[in-house]
Amino acid sequence: MSANESTATDVSDAVADRATVRAWLDRVPQHLVVTPADEAADRAAIKQLLKQHNAVLVAHYYTSPALQSLAEETGGLVADSLEMARFGAQSAASTLVVAGVRFMGETAKILSPEKTVLMPTLEATCSLDIGCPADQFSAFCQQHPDHEVVVYANTSVAVKALSDWVVTSAIAVDVVEHVLSQGKQVIWAPDKHLGRYIQRKLGCDDILLWDGACIVHEEFKVKALQDMMHLYPEAAVLAHPESPYGVLELADVVGSTTQIIKAAQARSESSFIVATDHGIFYKLQQQAPDKIFYMAPTSGEGATCRSCANCPWMGMNTLSNLRATLEQHNNRIEVDAEQGRLALMPLQRMLEFRSQR
Numbered sequence: 056m057s058a059n060e061s062t063a064t065d066v067s068d069a070v071a072d073r074a075t076v077r078a079w080l081d082r083v084p085q086h087l088v089v090t091p092a093d094e095a096a097d098r099a100a101i102k103q104l105l106k107q108h109n110a111v112l113v114a115h116y117y118t119s120p121a122l123q124s125l126a127e128e129t130g131g132l133v134a135d136s137l138e139m140a141r142f143g144a145q146s147a148a149s150t151l152v153v154a155g156v157r158f159m160g161e162t163a164k165i166l167s168p169e170k171t172v173l174m175p176t177l178e179a180t181c182s183l184d185i186g187c188p189a190d191q192f193s194a195f196c197q198q199h200p201d202h203e204v205v206v207y208a209n210t211s212v213a214v215k216a217l218s219d220w221v222v223t224s225a226i227a228v229d230v231v232e233h234v235l236s237q238g239k240q241v242i243w244a245p246d247k248h249l250g251r252y253i254q255r256k257l258g259c260d261d262i263l264l265w266d267g268a269c270i271v272h273e274e275f276k277v278k279a280l281q282d283m284m285h286l287y288p289e290a291a292v293l294a295h296p297e298s299p300y301g302v303l304e305l306a307d308v309v310g311s312t313t314q315i316i317k318a319a320q321a322r323s324e325s326s327f328i329v330a331t332d333h334g335i336f337y338k339l340q341q342q343a344p345d346k347i348f349y350m351a352p353t354s355g356e357g358a359t360c361r362s363c364a365n366c367p368w369m370g371m372n373t374l375s376n377l378r379a380t381l382e383q384h385n386n387r388i389e390v391d392a393e394q395g396r397l398a399l400m401p402l403q404r405m406l407e408f409r410s411q412r
Contacts (some may be wrong), residue, residue, distance in 0.1 A: 066404055069133055098125055101112050104130050104381035110150035110173070112377075113139040113290075115159060116312045116333035117369040122154045122244035122377070124337070126404060133338060135312050136208050140166045141406075151243075152381070153388070154372045156181045160388040161212045165402060172388040175377040179368040180311045181209050186267040187245035189213035195242070199263060201236045212243060212390050216397035220403050221360050224249060224296050225311035228256050235259055248272065252296045271366050272297035274353035275330045280305055281392070283328055283352055290349060293318055296328035302351075319343045333364045 067341075094188055105112060112131035114122045123133045132142040136155065143151040145290070153160040154247050156179045160386040164172045178246040187206075193213055196204055215221050222230045231253050234241055243250040243398040245267030275298045284292065284305065293315045294306035303309050308318040312335055318342050329335065330351035339348050353364050380386045390398075 057101060070359045071170070084231055094374060096224065100378050101242055101374065101381060102304070103126060104378070105152070108150050108381060108384070109148050109263060110152050110276055111143065111148035111382065112152045112154065112287045113148045113163070114141060114372075115155035115216050115369065116316075116338055117366055118154045118333040118372050119334065120337040121374055122372055123334075126372070127155070133221060135225075136162055137243060139163065140150070143167055143170070143172075145303070145378075152377065154377065155179070156184070156366075156368050157388075158184050161390055162208065162402070164388045164390045165212060165398050168390070168392075168395055169385075172387050173380050173384070175372045175380050176385050178387075179371040181366075182268050182300060183207065183209040183245045184211055187211075187214055187265055189217065192244060192265070193217055194244075195265070199240075199242055202263060203239045204244075205234065206244050207246055207249065212394050212398045213402060214244070216394045218398075220405055221401040223311060225314055226405065226409055227296075228253050230405060230410065231262065231343045233408065235261060244369055246297050246327070247300055248303075251300050252309065254288075255300065267296045271332050271364060272303045272330070273299065275299065275302045276353065277301040277305065279352035280328070280330070283349065287326060287328060289324065290326040290328045291318075291322055291324040292328045292330065292351070294351070298330050301374055304361045306330065307334060308366065315339075316342055318401075319346060330368055331364075332369065334366075334369060 108380050112126045112132050114126040115136060126133050132139060139153065139159060144166040145165045150162050150173060152173050157177060158181055160172050175365055187210055188384055189211060192350060197218060199288045204218040205220040206214055206223060208221055219291040220230055221310050227249060231241055238333060240261045242263045243253065244265035247266050247268055250262060254260060272295055277376065280302055286336045292305055292308040293308045294303055296303060296309050310318060312331065315331060316338050319339050326347040328351050330348045333350055336348055350364055370383050
């Protein structure tokens with residue numbers, strides 16, 4: 056790696072140890088098998104409770120089909136993290152129920168501070184979030200005060216509060232290109248794979264990368280994907296930019312979750328190999344029912360092999376704990392008022408930038 060491509064690993068205390076991720080993964084419970092009768096009872100109770108609490112359910116593409124379909128049936132939304140938060144802010148509901156991981160609940164609260172935000176569990180997190188502690192990231196930013204700070208949505212409210220821009224994968228390249236065009240250098244955090252994709256896409260090394268990665272997307276392997284492409288030569292490859300760059304080089308389309316779904320609808324191919332979390336297959340099959348989708352292969356050692364193209368923390372969202380949350384009205388997301396105010400500014404900057412494009 057050249058000096059221009061150096062990441063935040065050059066700073067000894069800049070990133071959480073991989074053991075931190077393993078420790079969180081070890082806390083993820085193994086869920087019991089749910090019977091059809093139990094599922095039906097939970098769904099009926101949740102629908103009634105949502106009405107009772109003037110609540111709306113928003114679910115991420117990576118949650119289970121049961122939660123995604125329930126969100127749709129009850130007037131909620133299935134989307135990426137930012138659209139979930141935007142929908143919640145525009146909704147007449149006084150309570151937002153966010154099925155996803157913690158930073159998504161925080162983003163919803165930042166954009167809707169006056170509303171109650173609940174989650175099925177507060178234990179659901181993200182390896183990108185926990186791999187970018189606010190204190191260590193702040194220290195790193197202070198070492199490079201001349202850099203504009205651009206952070207991915209997959210970060211805590213405290214990290215967002217330290218940033219100049221908060222972006223999603225759909226707009227990350229455009230925002231970084233805009234910042235660079237103003238003659239500024241960039242700190243990018245936390246996903247190094249998405250960061251390297253941005254570097255190569257723009258042909259620019261004036262980007263300092265934080266050393267973080269998604270435990271799901273990091274598992275996609277070049278050799279295994281090549282083998283699958285030989286097995287299904289007619290299939291186009293759709294990949295999320297959190298995947299390693301070697302995987303992205305093989306892809307026909309690199310894009311966010313929403314962009315992957317749109318590509319599957321628009322492209323002429325009848326089959327696709329998909330390199331992102333398996334939860335997206337619910338929407339893919341719904342929006343392109345006449346097409347065939349194959350899961351890109353994964354492999355790995357240690358904690359990361361537990362991903363198997365399914366985020367274990369997303370899997371912690373279930374109908375049963377969603378029902379319990381609504382019955383007890385607990386698992387509230389609270390955001391420090393000052394941090395929320397500071398985090399709102401880079402989010403609004405990104406939203407305004409996107410509206411002008």
